[in-house]
Amino acid sequence: MDLLTTGINRKREKYTVEIKSSLLWESALGIAAITNKELISTLDLSEKDQGLIDQSLTKDMKEHLEYVQTNNTWKTLLQILHQKDFEDLVSFNKYVKGLSSKELKGVAIPFLGKDAEVFRNKLLNGSAEALKELQYITKDHTFLSTYLEFIYKVPIETLKTHLIAVMSGWFKAIIEPHKEKLESILLRDKTLKEKMLDNFEPDQFVEWATDGVQYAPEPSVHKVLLIPHYIYRPWNVEADLEGVKVFYYAVANESITEEGKFVPNKLLVQRFKALADETRLKILKMTKENNVTLQELTIELELGKTTVHHHLKILKSARLVSQSSNGYGIVDKAIESLPTELKLYLES
Known part of the structure; x- marks a missing residue:
């Protein structure tokens, strides 16, 4: 499964796993998906489905989605949803309306690491110098630098009106007509994951739940939050909160x-x-003992490089083998978890 990174990398430690789901998350992630023009052609949504979505949207709503695309306000929506467990769209809109300018901007700016907190606080007090410092910290990120400038400059009532309008418009046009179906999908997936949570170590569970994301512990991260989505399939989206790593997963x-x-x-x-192939089993046996190169495998197996590379590609796709500068090596955790995964599937 593919992964979109929207957070800052940090070092490793132990963590617990929590799973949450709601139609509000689905709504915000749908807005994020449909405004990501670079990825929209890769979504599991068919062209017909995308056309139906377009037909369901009013002219005003389409203008708000263009605003999202320009300013990445989908990030603001997700940041707000992390503040509390909202019961419904009404409670979400009420919460947004009740925020002061400083409170909303404080919510909108994501956690950028402990070292950045002093600049974050200064930015909330109107410091242009703090904005420059944060933009320097996020200069290599795909959108955070421009997003921070937008949040710093945008009039608060303009932002509030937009957030309420785009969330309400999307929810009513896209979520409500399929509410029962979407609720069932999200609940089934959450229930399935929760049943299996105790059968894996946290990092093994995250890899299984996200269909391949490998996430080892980091210092200061004590929890991984998993939030299922339907419309952004097949992508996983990664984000950071203070003390928490978030995966919005397909x-x-x-x-x-x-x-x-x-x-x-x-x-x-x-x-x-x-x-289910003799050659690939041989490769696993060989990589179990030591990391081996493509050339070494070719010689040992007495096969052409193209053939061996094909088998390695299949093993890598199944996450049974990994590649490093030292060659190819077996992924022990994947092999060890296979009996558990099969047992859980048969008994679920």
């Missing part, structure tokens, strides 16, 4: 329909397909 194929309990996890299928 719901599994088996969660999309009620009959999905009979549909195996895609990665589970890939792994067993990868194992």
Whole structure:
């Protein structure tokens, strides 16, 4: 599964895992997905579905989505949703209306690390110099530098009106007509994940739940928050809160329909397909003992490089083998978790 990074990298430590879901998250992530023009063609949404979404939107709503695309205000929506567990759209809108200028801008600016907090606080008090410092810290990020400048300059009533209008417009046009279906998908996936949470170590669970994201502990991160989404499939989106790493992850194929309990996890299928070949089993045996290069595998197996590379590609896709500067090595955790994954699928 692919991963979009919207956070700052940090070092490693232990963590717990929590799973949350709601139609408000689905709404905000839908807005994020549909305004990401570079990725929209890669979404699981068909051209027909994208056309139906476009037809459902008013002229005013389309203007608000253009504003989202220009200023990345989908990030503001997600930041707000992390402040409390909102019951519904009404409570979300009421919360936004009640925020002061400093409070809303404080919510909108994401956590950028402990070292950046002093500049963040100064920015909230109107410091242009603090904005420059934060822009320097985020200069390599795809959008945070310009997003911070937008939040610093935007009139608060303009931002509030936009946030309420775009969230309400999307929810009413796209979420409400399919409310029952979307609620069922998100709940099925959340329930499935929660049933399996105690069967894995946290990093193994995150990799399984996100269909391949490998996330080891970092200092100061004590929790990983997983939030399922449907419309942004197949992408996972990563973000940071203070003390928390967030993955907005794509719901599994088996969660999309009620009959999905009979549909195996895609990665589970890939792994067993990868194992169902004598040459690939030999490669696993060889990489178990030591990291080996493509050349060494070619010589040992007495096969052409193209053939060996094909087998390695399948093993890498199944996350059974990883590649480093030292060559190819087996992913022990993936092998060790296979019996558990199969057992959980058969018993779920």
